[in-house]
């Protein structure tokens with residue numbers, strides 16, 4: 721299973737936003753929406769063996785974690801607007817614990833440590849960072865989780881928490897790429913290695 725955790729440092733945590741203004745009024749939720757595209761979409765299919773946790777850390781109700789499971793997800797389309805509508809629906813769901821909002825889409829108030837803690841029980845954690853080990857030289861088992869920032873790098877506090885889970889730092893090269901492009905590059909690298917690698 722291949723997983724991605726994306727930290728949306730300012731991403732809005734209420735459903736009070738307009739689908740027509742995703743760049744301006746959502747704390748850059750648009751970046752996370754593009755990450756969803758990169759994580760799941762193949763030319764004519766959705767990746768079933770991928771999961772993404774979007775950590776929405778902006779105002780007014782942080783944290784909110786939206787988890788999308790490729791093995792179950794339905795109604796996911798490549799346009800950002802319709803994915804934004806699915807996430808807006810998730811943000812409307814009240815309750816406790818992790819709630820299913822639509823097929824394959826779950827919302828919770830799990831914080832970053834809780835998300836990492838859950839994932840680390842069954843998956844090796846990798847920290848995507850420009851100065852890490854070249855991904856081409858890194859080894860990957862069948863269960864890999866990649867943690868990355870949105871348009872901002874992880875804060876020192878977020879890095880410190882991540883270190884508790886003994887991540888391996890891997891690089892896609894010295895140039896800084898957009899978060900969604902990083903996901904595409906990771907998917908490509910692991911796809912080329914074949915089954916058994918992420």
Ligand SMILES: C[S@@+](CC[C@H](N)C(=O)[O-])C[C@H]1O[C@@H](n2cnc3c(N)ncnc32)[C@H](O)[C@@H]1O
Nearest residue numbers: 848849850868869871873891892893895896897
């Ligand atoms: C758009 S970047 C964040 C800001 C960027 N580091 C900068 O200097 O503007 C988003 C995230 O993608 C990941 N990332 C970007 N380029 C990378 C690379 N070459 N190798 C590994 N991870 C990278 C990092 O996790 C980063 O926090």
